[in-house]
Amino acid sequence: MRLRYPDTIRIVRVPCTGKVDIVHILRSFEKGADGVYVVGCMEGDCRYNRGNLRARKRVAEARRILDLVGIGGERVQMFNLSSAEGPRFAQIALEMTEKIRALGPNPIKEKKNKMAA
Amino acid sequence: MNPMRTTRTDSKLEKILAAGHLAVTSECGPPRGSDAELIKKKADLIKNHVDAINITDNQTSVTRLCSLASCIHLKLMGLEPVLQMVVRDRNRIALQSDILGAASFDIRNMLCLSGDHQKFGDCPQGQNVFDLDSMQLLQTVRQMRDQGKFLGGDEIKRPPRIFAGAAANPFADPFDIRVRRLAKKVAAGAEFIQTQCIYNLDRFEEWMKQVRDRGLHEKVYILAGLTPFKSAGMAKYMKNKVPGMDVPDEVVKRMAGVPKDKQAEEGLKICIESIQRLKEVEGVRGFHIMAIEWEEKVPEIVEKGGLYPRPDPAAL
Amino acid sequence: MIVADRKPIEEIIEYIKDANKVLIVGCNECVTVCEAGGKKEVGVLASALRMYFMNQGKDIKIDEVTLERQCDHEYLEEIRNIIDQYQAVVSLACGVGVQFMSEKYFQTPVFPGVNTCFMGVTEERGVWSERCQGCGQCILATTGGICPVSRCAKRLFNGPCGGSSKGMCEIGGEVPCAWQIIIDRLTALGRLDDYEKLAPIKDWSKERAGGPRKVVREDVRQ
Known part of the structure; x- marks a missing residue:
């Protein structure tokens, strides 16, 4: 299966989504990412029992904070799929890319450039 | 020392109880304003049918005209008030000071209470005090009266002569310690008890049996608390929403089983039947009728309950 | 903590x-x-x-x-x-x-x-609850190891009040009645008779009421 997905996406591998912390998500935005999504296993199928459930809560908290600071929580999302769902992975990548495109760039990116200039 | 049959204050309530009569008390809630006429009017409705009138102290933590001032109004009408005092709002300085204030008007009865948590009232953000608890307030009243001493140890000139009472809830949890708790209040100095509203008569009688087993009925006057239901809705509310209230299903059913316009009458009937049954319970020394915002019905309850006319304390 | x-x-x-x-x-x-x-x-x-x-x-x-x-x-x-x-x-x-x-x-x-x-404990991750108010004169020895100062909404020394219902406090919010726990503990320890001992009036001068507090230990002081 040689599925294509948008090359704007940078994949960060983690052993389990339970490893993803709020601060990782926030720092991505601080550094200029326009969107972040976390792809975990199906709920109930976590190899470490609760890793993806923890990730879900952290994603929700990151969204709350991003709303508060004016970046917009909708730029973060969590997806659950099994490792056998290659086509769905590509599908999600497309959907997310379109969603973020529609939202426009991370607002602090421009301001950062302006401040630097 | 057996306190029964002897009096240690000039309280009319104590006198009537000591003479072996079933006492009748009732209560009035002060208004949410400064119009004293409202409290006087309520008192007028019941004054010939009760021996003493409790004045509640910011009940359910809702700010009202103060209990002490209301008691003074009653006293000036020639009536016998029972000053309810909660430890929620005053520290030991204020409590002792108010006791002296009451004694200066010869207010001779006091009911020592903890008070509902302020969360239920109009100032849920307020501080609570609870410097003493209700048992320690009882001890304070008794020390001030019997030893003529302040908590700090100094002598009181003209000590307060106050008949000290407490509340008891025979139904609250945990049930196993309800009698032990009464024993504790008696040990702290309670001379009379006004109970929580009784609807579950079987359970009350069971409690009274345990009270008698420990001989507490010979050490403290127990007045059975009754509140007539105005409606089936009120019965359901008391059953489901008021903590520490035991309303059996049969009672709720009985109220709901009559048409709406007859429910008040049914409520009164239940109350009167309860009096008639509880009169026969050994150790019940009287009744505390709390007709909430329904004071006008107290005379009827007292008369039909066979508690009228009231004895003349002057003749005892 | x-x-x-x-x-x-x-x-x-x-x-x-x-x-x-x-x-x-x-x-x-x-x-x-x-x-x-x-x-x-x-x-x-x-x-x-x-x-x-x-x-x-x-x-x-x-x-x-x-x-x-x-x-x-x-x-x-x-x-x-x-x-x-x-x-x-x-x-x-x-x-x-x-x-x-x-x-x-x-x-x-x-x-x-x-x-x-x-001052409290971790009941479970994400849930912390109060256990101590630092009243300066610990009475846990008399209350079966459960503190009425910090855990009773009225900090009653001779509780429970009439608002204890099915083991819960009248203030709601799933707060357990401290006095229910004290009584359960005393029962478990075979010490329920201790319940009938009247707790003396508290000396609040050792608590916040007495002003800012200080512990000075000359034996360890430098």
Whole structure:
């Protein structure tokens, strides 16, 4: 299966989504990412029992904070799929890319450039 | 020392109880304003049918005209008030000071209470005090009266002569310690008890049996608390929403089983039947009728309950 | 431990909005355990604040450091060399740490980053509850090891009140009745007769009421 997905996406591998912390998500935005999504296993199928459930809560908290600071929580999302769902992975990548495109760039990116200039 | 049959204050309530009569008390809630006429009017409705009138102290933590001032109004009408005092709002300085204030008007009865948590009232953000608890307030009243001493140890000139009472809830949890708790209040100095509203008569009688087993009925006057239901809705509310209230299903059913316009009458009937049954319970020394915002019905309850006319304390 | 809860970010923004350089200081003790002011929370808060100010077009530099403790001189000294660079410090320690820092660095504005709540336990991750109010004269020996001062809403010494219902307090919110637990404990210990002993009137002078308190131990003092 040689599925294509948008090359704007940078994949960060983690052993389990339970490893993803709020601060990782926030720092991505601080550094200029326009969107972040976390792809975990199906709920109930976590190899470490609760890793993806923890990730879900952290994603929700990151969204709350991003709303508060004016970046917009909708730029973060969590997806659950099994490792056998290659086509769905590509599908999600497309959907997310379109969603973020529609939202426009991370607002602090421009301001950062302006401040630097 | 057996306190029964002897009096240690000039309280009319104590006198009537000591003479072996079933006492009748009732209560009035002060208004949410400064119009004293409202409290006087309520008192007028019941004054010939009760021996003493409790004045509640910011009940359910809702700010009202103060209990002490209301008691003074009653006293000036020639009536016998029972000053309810909660430890929620005053520290030991204020409590002792108010006791002296009451004694200066010869207010001779006091009911020592903890008070509902302020969360239920109009100032849920307020501080609570609870410097003493209700048992320690009882001890304070008794020390001030019997030893003529302040908590700090100094002598009181003209000590307060106050008949000290407490509340008891025979139904609250945990049930196993309800009698032990009464024993504790008696040990702290309670001379009379006004109970929580009784609807579950079987359970009350069971409690009274345990009270008698420990001989507490010979050490403290127990007045059975009754509140007539105005409606089936009120019965359901008391059953489901008021903590520490035991309303059996049969009672709720009985109220709901009559048409709406007859429910008040049914409520009164239940109350009167309860009096008639509880009169026969050994150790019940009287009744505390709390007709909430329904004071006008107290005379009827007292008369039909066979508690009228009231004895003349002057003749005892 | 001392249990604290996070302050709303909006409140912290308001404190520091006029500074150019801000230091967020975490504490590695209690507030780390209750996940309110440890290194992780410092990172999250700092990142959120940086993004907020960047988005506002404000160039505020926000640095992070987490100390071993903020209630001891020696750890607070660790920032002595850098503190002067900052127009504002946000301490995520409990109120004790915030104050000790304020006393030590008298010219630097120090703001609280958490609401200090109580002394308590971790019931489970994410749930902390109160156990002690530091009343200065422990009576746990007489109450079966359960404290009515901190756990009874009316801090009754001779409870329970009439509001105890099915083991719960009348104030609601799933607060257990302390006196129900005391009675259950005394029963389990075969000491229910102790329940009938009247608790004496409390000496509150050892508590907050007596004014700010101090423990001085000459035997260990230097």
